[in-house]
Amino acid sequence: MNVTLTAEDTCSPVASHAIGQDAASSVAATLKALSDPLRLRMLSAIASDPRGESCVCDLAELAEVSQPTVSHHLKVLKDVDVLTSERRGTWVWYKINPNRRRAVTTLLDSFAPATVAGPWTEDAVDEARRPDFDARVTHLADELAAEIPELDSATVLTIVRESYSALARTARVTSALIPLTERFARQRLSDLTRDRDTAVPQVLFVCVANAGRSQLAAALVNQLAGGRVIARSAGSSPADVIHPHVRSLLAEIEGDGATDRFPKPLTDDAVRAADVVITMGCGDVCPIIPGVRYDDWAVGDPALASREGVEAIRDDIAARVRTLVDNLLN
Template sequence: MNVTLNPDDTCSPVTSHAMGEDVASSVASTMKALSDPLRLRMLSAIASDPRGESCVCDLAELAEVSQPTVSHHLKVLKDVDVLTSERRGTWVWYKINPNRRRAVTTLLDSFAPATVAAPWADDAADEARRPDFDARVTHLADELAEEIPELDSATVLTIVRESYTALARTARVTSALIPLTERFARQRLSDLTRDRDTAVPQVLFVCVANAGRSQLAAALVNQIADGKIIARSAGSSPADVIHPHVRSLLTEIEGDEAAERFPKPLTDDAVRAADVVITMGCGDVCPIIPGVRYDDWAVGDPALASREGVEAIRDDITARVRTLVDDLLH
């Protein structure tokens, strides 16, 4: 068969934006080092360890392999600068290379969960994945504007539309979008109208996915402070659902109220409304607002931790929360 190509159909590939050969070679070497399942589990264990580091003797418990085998896998990760090590007496301790922490966090918090089917998520079929909710969003904005007359109706409409758009990016089931938008928008509007001089202290916890540790921290503050402190949480790159082990712990802490929790994106108004902003493994993502106190908690990440590991992370966060609450109330 003879095929005649139209001159306008000729292929003109653009390769100027492709990464260079040296960079591609370096990235490929790192990805090759990470391609072993046991190495990924070790990396996850180190990243989620509340101490910020793990010993060879701890990591040997991940699989039925000898300590020399564990040391070999760790050396591979160290050779590509993913890990650093320090010998103390008999044992060698490993931690994430600070220069690679953001890349490792992205891998564990975003890429890994995205490659695994989430059995805890609502898998209801919805052919119209993103239906037109404009009329419902506008109606919701009108209702909220009537409830908050001190804010201009145009401002309320903007907040509601932004809230809907932000949540729609990760929503799996569109039927829940409007109720979630209402709760998120109400929180943001409350932050906008907060009077720092008369309101109780407010704490904002920020992590990457807002699906684990920041949710736990906020729930624990609300439980321990008993209304004397308000706790919020947000994510620099929010997930679509809360981690299942964390969800069960939230239910133990909050009961039926835990069902109302969902990952939310970080907003400037949430930071401005906070008296204290605590980051949890998400780097320098928060805008610096004068008068706001900032802190970073190096706690484990429950993203790929076992049930027992998540409970240990909860206990670590609980101790930190008790100290924070005592500091803010006394």
């Protein structure tokens, strides 16, 4: 009996698309070297050290182990080319291998926080499919368009729709989507209509999740500058909620105003409206806009830190913020 196989009956040649044996062995060796918790903490400390490098004496403070033990762990990371080292005097200094920096950034700022975050929900995406979705968003757009007559109503509607859809991808509480959309859309519309020549300086802080360091930096700028500098924040891949330790620190800085903060996605109009864009562990995610100054701050990630660690990160950011504000106002 002859049997004719359809496309659904045949197997796809997936093996031909798999990672090669040599590459798999190399990646596996690196992942094995990174599988120790202390090594990951040391890697994080080195990556976020403002000096761009750390010595054994610095890293020994991360755990109650001897310096020879620290040196052993660092050698393991060096053997897989994640770190490079240089002896200067008594101490050996370690830094991230430039050829691996992008991979280390992805590990520490994207993969690691995702593994310790709570489960995501699809409720917000389902919310966008509700029959009254279009009417609710259109009503909000009409209200905002009436407040900003200098913008075309179609442009306002597009901004509102995009804002809602972007927030719906990560929102946990669907009942808050419209109020959050209004706040996010208002910020975006304000950026679109900003006159760079007459407005006060504006800074945009960008990290991966917009749930920690970029939120702290924006709050600290707004507190210190008292309206003389405006700070925004955004994430290249925003989380659904702000990190709990960071939220409590924001409450200390902003009081009740901290309740208005939520992770927001990065948009081109936010970059165009900024005088200064500061990235914080998210790599080259921002579009390059003429006339905008760019900088990168290597600071620790609160998502992976203890309460005490988050406070140390805040203090580090605060020192940088003071220098930034002084530079913008003088």
